[in-house]
Amino acid sequence: MTTEASRSGAAEDRLVRRAVRGDRQAFAELVRREERYMYALAMGRLGDEHLARDAVQDALLSAWEKVRDLREPRAFRSWLGRVVINAAISAGRKRRSGEHVALEEGMDAAHPAGPGDAAEAQERRRRLAGAVAALEEDRQILLAMYYSEGLSYAEIAGRLGITVGAVRGRLFQAREKLRAMLEEEAS
């Protein structure tokens, strides 16, 4: 198992090195693997599907331009996560300056998603995304890996190069922070 994991890690390192040297196919292969992770990170921060998609596309282009500066192949996922978070921050700024939130949200509320309380769900999602955005970047990355990709503590630890204990500690600290922020907002 360990050998298999290390083989796959080595293969990924090779892909990253090729991407750093300007190989578009290698870069495409790498980001395809991270599609869910990238989207989850943006969505977690923005709470808006359209903005999240745009942010991921911006992040992808930005990552392609900057990947040559990546020194440590093993840090690719964390590095990509930060690129996505920055793109999401930028998308969030545009949303605020564009003052289109009410209109767009209203549109989403009117989507014929079903008789359920779509507007309320949207509002809850937006509040949660606001709280996630207030967390440290590494916490956002952890949450996306855990909740979106369904990775185990050990898998996350392997990918981020930290201990399982650190993963658990940071994850639950982030979750507790989120709960407290949402509770405070509700009260």
Place this chain on the structure above:
Amino acid sequence: MNCARAGEILRETGPRDALDAGVLEHLEGCPACRKLAGEYRRLDADLAGLYASGFEPGRLEDALAGLQELPRRRAVRGGRLLAAAAALLLAVGGTWFALRGRDPGPGPDGARPGFNPRRLAISDSAPARFDDVEGARVAARAGSRITVTAPRRVNLAAGAALFKVAPGGGAFVVEVPDGAVSVPGTEFAVSVEGEVTRVAVRSGRVRLENVSGRLMLKGGQAGELARRPGDRSPAAPARLEHEGLSVAAETLWRPWAWLDAPERSERLEHLRGVLSREPYDPRLAARKLLAEAGEEGLRAAISWTTAKTPRLRLEAVLFLGRAPAGHAGAHGALRAAAGNRREQPGIRRVAERSLEALAERKASGSGGK
């Protein structure tokens, strides 16, 4: 087990972890801890929902397709200069050949050999909609001339149309005079007026190309393919900043409903006025337009509250929330929308909020918008 210890364990138990038996026992007799456990469960479910919401695998392919066209920002040094120049020549030549090769040109509406072209039935007096044209939804202005020339390829010879392309089926190409608009999966509008083609992108990315160059546009941006009088070849695709954004603003203003709108030409003129004063931000422009449309806009919005399109009804009730506080028509339309049991809950709630906004303004004595 006491509550402090139970709370500590609950905090450190993820949604995929087994809950400690002692905690389970404690929860049975402790409503406060049960509440806490419920909060964590809800939070875990909300987080999973948030991260998964709207995810559609394969969407990245759109951006990756665009990536193939982008240069790498890298300084060209020394020996690489010749290689870069050669690559540039090849690219320009390739583009020329690709466009020449792909465009049979003078054939009837650019039909591809071996493909049986079909012209979309669009009358000169009414707009038309098509749910599936080679994987795209198309809403076309009256009098538009659109021909399906190959799989996922249409030719827009004249008029204007809004395209919504489902991702994942490969590139969708709209051929226009002197060029092409290629989209992997997005929502965009194209208008052809004489020698000028304008493209506005609502979401995703599109590529404009002609023999003189290429241009990538993303959501909220608009561009133009044009040939100046007397020029033998068209100008390179250009980004539009302030001028000629009617399609962009219309598309973003009233997605999918724009073709049904009454008094289109008046709105267009007004819109141009708004856009010429403001730095271009389609959403902001739309908002301003809604705010500045005056009595004419109010009348239109009142009629839109019973439109077939939910988005249009929603925009109408949003807009009417900014009506003058004493506007009887706006009040009546909002009350009807809020009390309509067959209306979607989201729209009813927005109508209620708009009514409240009017009432608040009336109470505070500020009758303006």
